[in-house]
Amino acid sequence: MTDFEPTPSEDDINTVRQRWSENTDTFGRVYNTLLGITEPTPYPEIAEIADCSPNAAKKHLERLAEMGIGRADRQSRPARYERNDGYLEWQDASRLADELTVDEIIDRVHQLEDHREEFEQRFETPDPSAVSVFEHDDHDAIHERMNAISDWQALNRDIRLYELARQLAQNDGRLLPA
Template sequence: MDEFDPAPTTDTARNRWQTGADTFSRIYDVVLGTTSLTNYTELASLADCSPNAAKKHLDRLVDMGIVRRDDESRPMRYKRNEGYLEWQDASRIATELTVDEIIDRVAALEARRAEYEREFETTDPASVSVFDHDEHAAVHERMAAISDWQGVIRDIRLYELARQLSQNDGHLIPA
C-alpha cells in the first residue's frame, strides 16, 4: 500500500481492532459513526465481529439509549441516537464552564441567531432557498451561512441544556 493510499487493506483494518478493543467497544465505535439506519450485518462487518455478537451488543446499546433500532425492518437496522450525543455534549459543557459562562455564551449565540433572522427575514433556516443567486460564490456563501445558523440553533439548545444541568446538580429539573 502506498503511504498516501486512502483505502487501507483488510489486514490493516483488522489490525486496528486487534489492539485490545473488545467486541462491545468496536460495535459502539462503529454505530456512533452511523447517521442513517444500517443493517446490523453491515455493522458487524465494520466492527469485525459476527452478526450475532453485533446484534446482541446493538440491542444492549438500544436499552442504554445510545442507539436507535428500526423495529419494522428485517433484518434489523440501527443508528446512533442523536439525543444521546447531544446529552454528552451538554454534560461536557456543564462540567467545563460555570453557569455564568454558559449564560454569556447563550446570549452571544442568541445575538448571532437574531442577526441571521434579520438577514434572511425569517426565523426558520429551512425556509431559506440557497439557490436564489446565479453566481456560484453567492450560493456557496448562503449555504455556509445557513449551515452556521443551524449550528447556532443547535448550540443554543446544548448550552441551555448544560445550564439546566449545572444549575440542578446534573439533573434537568430541580430535585
C-alpha cells in the same frame, strides 16, 4: 515536501483496522461502529464493520439500545440500528455543564443569541430552512449563502446544547430540579 494523498492506501487502511480489531473489545467495536453510522443499518452490516459475528453485534446493539445510545427498528428484517443523536447531544451538554459555570454558560447563550439575531435580520426570517440558497445565479453567492445557512443551523444547535448544559448545571446534573 510530500504530496498529500487524500485517500489512504489499502495497506494503511488494513493496518489501522487490524490494530483497532486487536486493541478494542467486541462491545467497543460495535459501539464505535454504531456511533459512526448515519442511517438505520442492518445488524449483519454492523457486524461486518465491527469485525464480529452477527449474533455478537446484535447482542451488543440491543444493550446499546437499552442504554439509549442507539435505537432499534426490530420490525425490519433483519433488525436495523442507528445511533441516538439525542444521547450524543446530552453527552456534549453534560461535558459543557462540567467544564463551565452557570454564568459562563448563560453568557455564551447570550452571545449565540445575538449572533442568531444577526442571521434573522440578514435573511428576514427566524427560520433558516425558509431561506432559499438558489436566489442568485452567481456560484459564489450561492456558495456563500449555503455556508451562512449551515452556520446558522449549527448556531441553533449550539444554543440548544448550551441551554441543556445550563439546565444540567443548575439542577445538579438533572434536567429538572430535584
